[in-house]
Amino acid sequence: MKPIAVTMGCPVGVGPEIILRLFENLEDKTVFPPVVLGDLAVLSRTAEQLRSQVEPVPWHLGNEIRPGTVPVMALSRLNAKALQWGKPTRETSVAMAEYIRAAVRHTQSGDFAAMVTCPISKKALNNAGVHFPGHTEMLAHLTETVHYRMMLAGPRLRVVLVTIHEPLAKISKLLTIAEIQDCIKMTAKSLRKDFSISSPRIAVAALNPHAGEQGMFGQEEIEIIQPALDQYEQGDCEAEISGPWPPDTIFYKAANGEFDAVICMYHDQGLIPFKLLHFQDGVNVTLGLPIVRTSVDHGTAYDIAGQGKANSTSLEAAWQMAAQIAKNRTGVHRHGKRYAGCL
Numbered sequence: 001m002k003p004i005a006v007t008m009g010c011p012v013g014v015g016p017e018i019i020l021r022l023f024e025n026l027e028d029k030t031v032f033p034p035v036v037l038g039d040l041a042v043l044s045r046t047a048e049q050l051r052s053q054v055e056p057v058p059w060h061l062g063n064e065i066r067p068g069t070v071p072v073m074a075l076s077r078l079n080a081k082a083l084q085w086g087k088p089t090r091e092t093s094v095a096m097a098e099y100i101r102a103a104v105r106h107t108q109s110g111d112f113a114a115m116v117t118c119p120i121s122k123k124a125l126n127n128a129g130v131h132f133p134g135h136t137e138m139l140a141h142l143t144e145t146v147h148y149r150m151m152l153a154g155p156r157l158r159v160v161l162v163t164i165h166e167p168l169a170k171i172s173k174l175l176t177i178a179e180i181q182d183c184i185k186m187t188a189k190s191l192r193k194d195f196s197i198s199s200p201r202i203a204v205a206a207l208n209p210h211a212g213e214q215g216m217f218g219q220e221e222i223e224i225i226q227p228a229l230d231q232y233e234q235g236d237c238e239a240e241i242s243g244p245w246p247p248d249t250i251f252y253k254a255a256n257g258e259f260d261a262v263i264c265m266y267h268d269q270g271l272i273p274f275k276l277l278h279f280q281d282g283v284n285v286t287l288g289l290p291i292v293r294t295s296v297d298h299g300t301a302y303d304i305a306g307q308g309k310a311n312s313t314s315l316e317a318a319w320q321m322a323a324q325i326a327k328n329r330t331g332v333h334r335h336g337k338r339y340a341g342c343l
């Protein structure tokens with residue numbers, strides 16, 4: 001099987017140490033082995049500092065992967081000794097962007113089965129002259145993808161965002177019938193294709209308290225969200241769709257098994273309940289790309305970087321989910337049925 005690319009993220013964040021933990025916990029014969037796109041000196045120094053049991057080694061496409069090693073496709077030559085944990089520099093940020101570009105290139109060309117990203121600082125990325133709000137938008141640009149969505153997925157809850165990295169004050173203006181319908185459609189497609197759910201149940205959250213209380217607390221439900229649901233055309237990716245649900249209770253219902261995903265109107269509407277449940281084991285999945293991309297759900301955690309305190313469960317879950325999605329996208333549903341319309 002092909003390897004899965006894991007980008008190192010910000011070299012002075014928690015990326016290097018959670019990568020070492022991922023390899024420490026890896027079974028020898030794994031089907032989609034991870035390989036790291038990052039900096040050998042940074043990983044070696046981190047391994048030394050944290051007395052890791054695994055050894056970062058240089059790796060090139062086609063090389064074998066030896067147990068007990070961390071195969072590193074070295075894409076930068078940072079002066080590891082000069083770096084300070086939690087203090088990104090222009091060099092670390094330029095390197096961090098290059099890991100992402102290379103992962104996209106090699107995954108698109110078929111060298112890797114999928115890509116998994118470790119956290120970047122969005123501010124550092126922009127300071128390095130790479131002007132995107134995050135990986136999601138950068139990956140969409142690099143793969144020339146127009147329709148894309150951010151899903152956060154965990155064992156109990158999945159949320160998909162209509163708007164992503166936007167100021168709260170702008171949300172109402174950004175919500176349109178077309179955007180909401182597109183988000184529902186992409187969610188239905190992903191639940192069937194990526195998660196092998198043959199009859200997805202999708203809840204659409206309202207924007208305002210009590211779903212607007214029939215217009216008393218806002219008009220978005222009446223003017224945008226309800227019409228988006230009423231006019232929604234199923235197409236070839238059928239799903240059971242309902243809403244607009246009051247946001248204060250819908251996540252409780254979804255987490256208790258009533259729904260497979262909740263469509264959220266803005267970032268924190270979805271991410272607050274999600275991280276409350278899945279801070280450690282949550283995964284960020286980008287829907288709509290021509291490649292499989294998953295990510296940890298947390299950030300660079302500069303406050304604890306380099307101290308060996310970072311939990312690697314989200315990275316392990318992201319790698320496992322990338323492998324599962326890559327397998328599912330090869331086309332055969334676990335019940336042996338192909339969803340031609342969705343593929």
Ligand SMILES: NC(=O)C1=CN([C@@H]2O[C@H](COP(=O)(O)OP(=O)(O)OC[C@H]3O[C@@H](n4cnc5c(N)ncnc54)[C@H](O)[C@@H]3O)[C@@H](O)[C@H]2O)C=CC1
Pocket residue numbers: 014018117118119120121122123135284295296297298299300301302303304309310311312
């Ligand atoms: N996937 C990505 O690339 C993401 C990047 N970010 C970026 O990360 C930077 C920092 O963002 P924050 O909002 O401070 O969130 P953060 O997730 O980096 O940190 C929030 C709190 O959670 C803790 N934490 C985070 N990951 C942890 C782990 N693996 N184990 C133990 N504790 C952990 C941190 O120590 C901190 O106290 C920002 O630039 C943000 O944009 C944020 C989320 C995702």
Ligand SMILES: NCC(=O)COP(=O)(O)O
Pocket residue numbers: 133134135136137271284295297
């Ligand atoms: N809160 C999720 C997040 O900010 C991750 O963004 P991205 O870098 O995956 O686009």
